[in-house]
Amino acid sequence: xxxKPRIAELEAAxxxxxxxxxxxRRRVLETPQQPCVRLDGRALLSFCSNDYLxxxxxxxxxxxxxxxxxxxGVGSGAAHLVxxxxxxxxxxxxxxxxxxxxxxxxLFSTGxxxxxxxxxxxxxxxxxxxxxxxxxxxxxxxxxxxxGRLRRYPHADAGALARQLADQTATxxxxxxxxxxxxxxxxxxxxxxxxxxxxxxxxxxxxxxxxVLGEEGRGTLxxxxxxxxxxxxxxxxxxxxxxxxxxxxxxxxxLIETLxxxxxxxxxxxxxxxxxxxxxxxxxxxxxxxGWRRTHLQILIKxxxxxxxxxxxxxxDSPTAIQPLIAGSSEQALRWAAELETRGILxxxxxxxxxxxxxxxxxICLSAAHTEAMVDRLLEALSELPLEPSPxxxxxxxxxx
Ligand code: PMP
Numbered sequence: 001x002x003x004k005p006r007i008a009e010l011e012a013a014x015x016x017x018x019x020x021x022x023x024x025r026r027r028v029l030e031t032p033q034q035p036c037v038r039l040d041g042r043a044l045l046s047f048c049s050n051d052y053l054x055x056x057x058x059x060x061x062x063x064x065x066x067x068x069x070x071x072x073g074v075g076s077g078a079a080h081l082v083x084x085x086x087x088x089x090x091x092x093x094x095x096x097x098x099x100x101x102x103x104x105x106x107l108f109s110t111g112x113x114x115x116x117x118x119x120x121x122x123x124x125x126x127x128x129x130x131x132x133x134x135x136x137x138x139x140x141x142x143x144x145x146x147x148g149r150l151r152r153y154p155h156a157d158a159g160a161l162a163r164q165l166a167d168q169t170a171t172x173x174x175x176x177x178x179x180x181x182x183x184x185x186x187x188x189x190x191x192x193x194x195x196x197x198x199x200x201x202x203x204x205x206x207x208x209x210x211x212v213l214g215e216e217g218r219g220t221l222x223x224x225x226x227x228x229x230x231x232x233x234x235x236x237x238x239x240x241x242x243x244x245x246x247x248x249x250x251x252x253x254x255l256i257e258t259l260x261x262x263x264x265x266x267x268x269x270x271x272x273x274x275x276x277x278x279x280x281x282x283x284x285x286x287x288x289x290x291g292w293r294r295t296h297l298q299i300l301i302k303x304x305x306x307x308x309x310x311x312x313x314x315x316x317d318s319p320t321a322i323q324p325l326i327a328g329s330s331e332q333a334l335r336w337a338a339e340l341e342t343r344g345i346l347x348x349x350x351x352x353x354x355x356x357x358x359x360x361x362x363x364i365c366l367s368a369a370h371t372e373a374m375v376d377r378l379l380e381a382l383s384e385l386p387l388e389p390s391p392x393x394x395x396x397x398x399x400x401x
Contacts, residue, residue: 021330022351032057033243035370037346044346045374047364052212052321053293054369055243055283064282065244068275076271080107081260084271092277095284096248099218100236101228104256108265109272111207111237111247112138116145117263118233118249119172122201123148127171130161134182136205137354139174148172155179158190170200177206177220178213181355181363183318185209185220192230203233211241212297212321216288242287244280246272293368297321300366300375307379313387316361323364324350325382333360336385343381 017023030038033056037046055061068088078084089107096105108114119142123129127148131139134155143150148171153161161173173195175186188204195202206219214222221231228234232255238246249259259266287293304323308315316324327333333349340347340362351360364378 021334035367035374039346042341044341044344045377046346047366047370047378048346048348049365049367050208050240051243051369052208052241052297052365052367053217053243053287053290054367055241055286057369058243058283058286060286061243061279061283065275065279068278069273072274072278074273074275076273078271079267079269080271081267086271086274086277088274088277088281089271092281092284093248095281096236097250099216099284099288100234100250101218102234102250103253105248105250106256106259106266107272107277108247108249109269110245111205111235111239112141113265113269114235114237114247114249115139115174115203115205116142117259117265118203118235119143119148119174120146120265121259121263122146122233123171128169130164130170130173130200132156132175132179132186134179135174135176136180136207139176139203139205143174155182156184156187158187158194161191162194165194165198170195170198172201172203173198174203174205176208177204177210178208178320178322180208180322181350181361182316182324183208183320183322184316185223185319188220188224188226188231192226196230201233202231203235204231205235207235207237207240207247208320208322210236211287212294216291217241217294238280238283242280242283244276244283246276246280297366297368300368300370300372303372303375304364304366304379307375308382311379311383313382315364321366323366325362325364327360327362328358330360333362336362336387339385340381343384345378345381347378 027039033049033051035046037044072086072088076084093105093107097103108117115138123146125147128151129143129148130151130153132155133152153164173191175191178185192202209220211217213219232251234250236248238244305315314326316326327336330351333351337347337349347362347364350363355361
């Protein structure tokens with residue numbers, strides 16, 4: 001007789017999540033990704049999207065996708081190594097290599113898969129993989145998939161990592177460039193020096209830095225003035241500042257050829273639609289040339305931070321589009337998000353395990369598509385919140401999203 005599915009156990013686990021205010025809820029968006037959205041039938045001003053430059057809904061990008069579909073059809077029809085690799089993909093890869101100043105770039109269907117592909121290709125059982133405590137979940141999962149020894153160092157603390165490396169080996173050091181839930185920057189120059197000293201790979205996941213930081217939006221490395229050779233493995237996503245979907249890894253000829261031959265999350269999956277590659281070529285060009293988007297975003301960041309400061313709001317220290325307001329408990333974060341929503345403002349409450357226990361927060365995301373008046377509306381709504389942070393709970397493991 002077949003084993004009975006353990007539905008009762010699943011139901012009990014779901015009920016526990018609900019009791020702990022840890023249940024995640026999907027919302028139904030009825031408009032394109034833009035500041036003024038309709039969600040579950042309500043008009044709201046949104047500060048939740050990673051569309052940092054306001055390109056997800058840009059008419060030229062939309063037109064490129066439409067024209068791309070007319071030329072290429074919708075589906076790529078196969079994996080890159082079968083017949084899925086088109087001239088559109090090849091052109092985008094070349095442009096991304098130029099943009100990041102590297103020999104080559106390789107497209108992946110998502111950032112999650114790019115991180116799995118790089119780490120599981122370069123590391124195995126005998127390798128030690130060092131990661132920042134607050135790295136994105138995909139980097140952590142990649143280390144598990146590689147079956148290597150995963151070691152974590154305190155957040156953005158190159159000094160602590162240096163002490164740990166004094167008597168331990170390292171195959172690869174991986175870090176977010178801009179941390180996805182905190183908006184702060186990794187100390188890349190120090191990490192690059194440590195990686196060089198240890199003879200380890202350095203992988204920077206710049207999902208939230210590319211497009212936003214540095215000249216032409218070249219990201220966290222450009223922000224620090226770090227040469228490409230100092231960071232041999234660069235991962236970038238296309239679904240955030242570039243407003244489309246997918247990801248890439250940029251690096252040397254040998255690295256990219258190795259990934260093509262061995263990265264399972266590259267080999268065994270359908271290539272992204274070529275039309276999406278065409279749309280991304282256009283959004284990349286806009287992101288590079290329209291520096292006003294970054295300037296405007298910085299103006300909004302300053303406006304939010306100085307307004308929050310005047311209101312005594314405990315915004316975390318972040319120079320990027322991600323501006324977290326720490327609530328403490330999940331209950332408090334959910335309460336604040338609900339309060340804001342009654343005032344027409346949408347900000348997602350981020351809770352453990354995405355962030356450490358006791359560090360639930362509102363993750364406020366700014367975009368070049370916002371206006372200063374929109375930021376003022378957000379500040380007005382925030383000023384009406386009952387802002388007593390709840391006491392922090394003990395820290396635990398995290399899965400940054
Ligand atoms: N890395 C980081 C730092 C991210 O924030 C994300 C997306 N949340 C990813 C990787 C995964 O990218 P994608 O959404 O393209 O899978």
